[in-house]
Amino acid sequence: MNVCVIGTGYVGLVTGACFAEFGVNVICADKDGDKIDALERGEIPIYEPGLDALVKRNASQARLAFTTDTAEAVRASLVVFIAVGTPAREDGATDLTYVEAVAREIGRAMNGYKVIVTKSTVPVGTSQRVREWIQQELSATGSDVKFSVASNPEFLREGAAINDFLRPDRVVIGTDDEMAAAILRDLYRPLYLNETPFVITNLPTAELTKYAANAFLATKISFINEVANLCERIGGDVQAVARGIGLDGRIGKKFLHAGPGFGGSCFPKDTRSAAHFARELGERFHIVEAVIDVNERQRDRMVDKIRRALGGDLSGLSIAVLGLSFKPETDDMRDAPSVDIIRGLQKDGAAVRAFDPVAMPAAARVLHDVEFCEDAYGACENAHAMVIVTEWNQFRMLELERVRGLLARPVVVDLRNVYDPEAMRRAGFEYHSVGR
Numbered sequence: 001m002n003v004c005v006i007g008t009g010y011v012g013l014v015t016g017a018c019f020a021e022f023g024v025n026v027i028c029a030d031k032d033g034d035k036i037d038a039l040e041r042g043e044i045p046i047y048e049p050g051l052d053a054l055v056k057r058n059a060s061q062a063r064l065a066f067t068t069d070t071a072e073a074v075r076a077s078l079v080v081f082i083a084v085g086t087p088a089r090e091d092g093a094t095d096l097t098y099v100e101a102v103a104r105e106i107g108r109a110m111n112g113y114k115v116i117v118t119k120s121t122v123p124v125g126t127s128q129r130v131r132e133w134i135q136q137e138l139s140a141t142g143s144d145v146k147f148s149v150a151s152n153p154e155f156l157r158e159g160a161a162i163n164d165f166l167r168p169d170r171v172v173i174g175t176d177d178e179m180a181a182a183i184l185r186d187l188y189r190p191l192y193l194n195e196t197p198f199v200i201t202n203l204p205t206a207e208l209t210k211y212a213a214n215a216f217l218a219t220k221i222s223f224i225n226e227v228a229n230l231c232e233r234i235g236g237d238v239q240a241v242a243r244g245i246g247l248d249g250r251i252g253k254k255f256l257h258a259g260p261g262f263g264g265s266c267f268p269k270d271t272r273s274a275a276h277f278a279r280e281l282g283e284r285f286h287i288v289e290a291v292i293d294v295n296e297r298q299r300d301r302m303v304d305k306i307r308r309a310l311g312g313d314l315s316g317l318s319i320a321v322l323g324l325s326f327k328p329e330t331d332d333m334r335d336a337p338s339v340d341i342i343r344g345l346q347k348d349g350a351a352v353r354a355f356d357p358v359a360m361p362a363a364a365r366v367l368h369d370v371e372f373c374e375d376a377y378g379a380c381e382n383a384h385a386m387v388i389v390t391e392w393n394q395f396r397m398l399e400l401e402r403v404r405g406l407l408a409r410p411v412v413v414d415l416r417n418v419y420d421p422e423a424m425r426r427a428g429f430e431y432h433s434v435g436r
Contacts, residue, residue, distance in 0.1 A: 001025070001187060004077035006070055006102050008035055010046055010161070010265065010332075011119060011154050012083030017051060018165040020058035022190045027065050027073040039066045047331040047358045050162045070102070071109035079187060080106055081152070082130070083119040092272035094123050103130045107137025110145045115180045117150045121210055121270060123277050127151045127174070127203045148180035151203050153210035158264060159329025170197045174206020211277070214270040215288050220255040221262045222294035228258035228435025229301070238435025239417060258435040260337035260389060260415045261298035263326030268295070268335040299337055302434075303344035306413050309432045310385055315349035318408070320383035322376050323390025323416075324367075325359035333362045337415075338389045342367055355379040357392055377406060385411035391418055400427045 001024055005016040008030040016028040030036055035045055042059070044052045058064035067073050074080055084098040099120060106116060116134065118127050131149040138145055151174035156164045171191060173184050181200055185192070192198075199209070228238040238258045246253030262268065271288050278285035307314055326336035333339065336359075342352050346369065353371045356363060360372045373379040376395060380386050380403050388395055396418050404410050404427065412424060414433045424431035 001079065001183075002027070002077045003079045003081065003187070004029060004070075004073040005081045005083055005119075006030070006073070006106075007082070007084035007098075007120070008032075008039060008045075008066070009083065009085060010048070010158065011156065012081070013039075013044070013046070013055070014048065014051065014156055014161045014165060015081060015083055015119060015154065017054045017058060017064060018162060019187070020064040021054060021166065022187075023063065024187065025063055026058075027067055027076060029067050029070040029073040031068060031070070033068050036066045036068050047329075048161055049159065049329055054162060070105055074106050074109040074114070075111045077114070079115045079117060079183060081117045081119045082106075086120045086122055086269075088269045088272055092276035094121075094269075094273045094276075096122065096126060096129070099126065099130065100133055103133035104137050107134035108141070110134070110138060110143065110147060112145060114147045115150060115183050116147055117152045117184070118207075119152055119154055121153060121214075121266070121273075122151075122207060123273060124204045124207045124211075127207060148175065148177040148183075149203070150175035150177070150180045150184060151206035152184065153206060155210070155213065158332055159327060167194065168196055170199055172199045172201070172206050172209050174201050174203045174209075176202055211270055211274040214266055215274050215285075215291070217255050218262055218267045218271050218295070219287060219291050221257075221267075222291040222298075224256045224258050225261060225298050225434075226294055231435040236435070241435075258417060260302045260341060260434075261295040263335040263337050264330075264332055265334045268292075271295075299340040300344065302337070302341050302415055303348070305415075305432060305434075306341075306345065306385065306387055307348060309411055309413050309430065310409075313348075314345060316351075317349075317384040318351045318353060318382060319345055320373075320376075320379040320386045320407075321345075321352055321354040322356075322379060322386065322388050322395050323392055324354060324356035324363040325390055328390060328392045331356075331359040331362045333359055333366055336363075336390075338363070339366055341387075341389060341415075342370060353379045353381075353383055356390065357394060377402060380406040382406070382408050384409045385413055387413045388416050388418055391416035400424075400429070404428055 003026045005012045005028045008028050016026045020026045087095045127149050175181050231238045242256040245251050246256050271292050275285045275288045324338045355373045355376050411430045417433045
């Protein structure tokens, strides 16, 4: 089976490489010629553990190819995945400009039956609009080529995307066409052998499932952050609360980690999009709106926590920030809590020295007047506090005596609850964490 993936961003590149790993012939298409040239040289534009080796192996075995000729890639394929960007607008709505442009290009290139699959996260009703855009292009040329449309949302976690694709919790396929469903089941046949659950449903249900999943996970994060705020008032321990409720099978322990809130390319955009979509229907997604509000306020609370840890005045102080990406194992700075936190510290007059294992080049494009350091210890040198913002594994076992010797003041503000409070205090630190 020949497959085309349009868009070589995070979702498109992972999708294409993983299908190639199944033994499928995949062409990844993108209008960005520089990106395609880099991919053909084996250069990966994003940081994702294992992706470089996966791309290199499948390209060398001629199962994975890259092109700027989208029309030719479409003509050569039975299944065409749309995996282009869907950025958020100011009002929270999803910008479908790229999706429409690709759908119309597909329509102009159609030379026979195709299954057109929306892989990008899109609002409910987009797949139907994709069908209409393609049909308009076909009608303009008098073509009667048949095609099917399906929704196959991605559930990929940055930093664990390859495992999520090859060993998913489930595969969701939305379509109103039995032939399309059969073709996609065949495409995903290797996962059937692993007994992966499949959810076959209609188009709007599949599209809503993606938003519902991300909104629910974001809700768990904001919920535990609200609990953490209560714990700080009463002298409680949010980690003990999280364990106490997480052991309930109806709740589950994942995403119950207090901290500076969620970021990245999915949760912030998808929660805002879900709330906007509900308003367009004349409904209110009250829970999701509250989740967004809590998440935004949580970042301000983190700046205030740092401020209070240093006596209320940050003017002229130097602060070491460890971790910049929105989560470990990625260089993604989109909606990263570190950005708002660092800007808040700078607004209060602090100088920031920062280190991140992989995200500093990306961070330098969005953060200004920050001194980027070679390692965590370099960031701590003569700083008045060390702040852990992203819980990279290498920050979990720092040489604490060395850190204390480097800091101008032995203040640690642990926004990810990496360390044990009593152990840190015994080590001579003024230690502050979240909800403990």
